[in-house]
Amino acid sequence: MTLADKPARERILLTAHDLFYRDGIRATGIDKVIAESAISKVTFYRYFPSKNALILAFLEYRHRRWIDWFNDALQRHGAKPGEGLRPLAAALAEWFSNPVFRGCAFINITAEMGDAIPGVLAICQHHKQDMLAIIADLLPDSAARMTLANAAAVAVDGAIVKAQLESTQVNTKTKVALQSLEVILDALDKSVLASTNAQVP
């Protein structure tokens, strides 16, 4: 595998990412990360002084990786600044259909541990803030912009959770999650038009 060629620290981080994301934090022991990334215990502790340090590094890495993917997917699905929320659904459809999809790592770790490890919650809030900023960019400038962006972000998180609950279900896939998201995004896009055109019935 190509992973074996990479430097030790990166190999650890990539392995930890896959295991933490798939199985959860507490369910993943350090020994498993060490075995799976084919390094020794000493090497591991040279790069990460503790499991907590690895968890924080995992979150930073996941954040960068997810945000990069998100921007790229939106681009690929025709997102343009100020032109509406619709590409969000197409981008997320891509994610939800990925076989390793298991929800949002930041929602998951908050659900699992709250702020048991200091700093985790702040990272999660920061992640959601960055997602919000990207969503806001899709909306035209108006007084209601951030209100609508927040609403869209809530809808996105709801759809992620719904897809996560659906995804393990036999054959149902994530259709309801996506359809529901589209319904909400359309309604929000319409209310943008209504507010910019001042045409509220």
Place this chain on the structure above:
Amino acid sequence: MTLADKPARERILLTAHDLFYRDGIRATGIDKVIAESAISKVTFYRYFPSKNALILAFLEYRHRRWIDWFNDALQRHGAKPGEGLRPLAAALAEWFSNPVFRGCAFINITAEMGDAIPGVLAICQHHKQDMLAIIADLLPDSAARMTLANAAAVAVDGAIVKAQLESTQVNTKTKVALQSLEVILDALDKSVLASTNAQVP
């Protein structure tokens, strides 16, 4: 405390509920449940043959308790069948402001463990199905009814997650979560009117 008077099984279940909900499943050891509910180990294992059995019992109990609260809160905030989604926001506001609020137990356990314990996912899906049915009851009968109910349910789950991320934040409370939910619910209620009146611009 009044808890001490209750029969052993109920005492165990109530204690486990509080600990599981607050700290998560894996973070809560059996020993802690036993110590906190002031019973002995033998008594515990008489009522629950394993930790998994306790987890499943916790989920059943939590389901009944939450659904009962949900119905009651909607009633108290003026929900009437077919008359719109608005009371949802008021009911959830009540929950979010509860100091022990830590999100949806079913979203949390799915985030933490997926389906590592057989049966858990099915219970979570069942819970969300029941929530959906209650939400659908707020909407008037129409072709779009279940589509809109699903969208509202996704918005509710999104708001729950948002409130959970906000709630530990200093002083910000759950304002954005609730405001976002209201924006979505209003947009959905409006699209009900539009579809029933056939007045799509």
Place this chain on the structure above:
DNA sequence: GGGGATGTAGACAGATCTGTCTACACAGGG
């Protein structure tokens, strides 16, 4: 050739977790 950085293998301590087991207490009904 020598030294430092980087690596491996694996034993170990100490903690924690689940689940079982022994030994004992006590109340109520036949």
Place this chain on the structure above:
DNA sequence: CCCTGTGTAGACAGATCTGTCTACATCCCC
């Protein structure tokens, strides 16, 4: 009076987890 059901206290086995430590191997640059 004794038996059964229900309870307590706590030792224990066996597993697993984090983090440390020793002893040894390799490689690259000076």
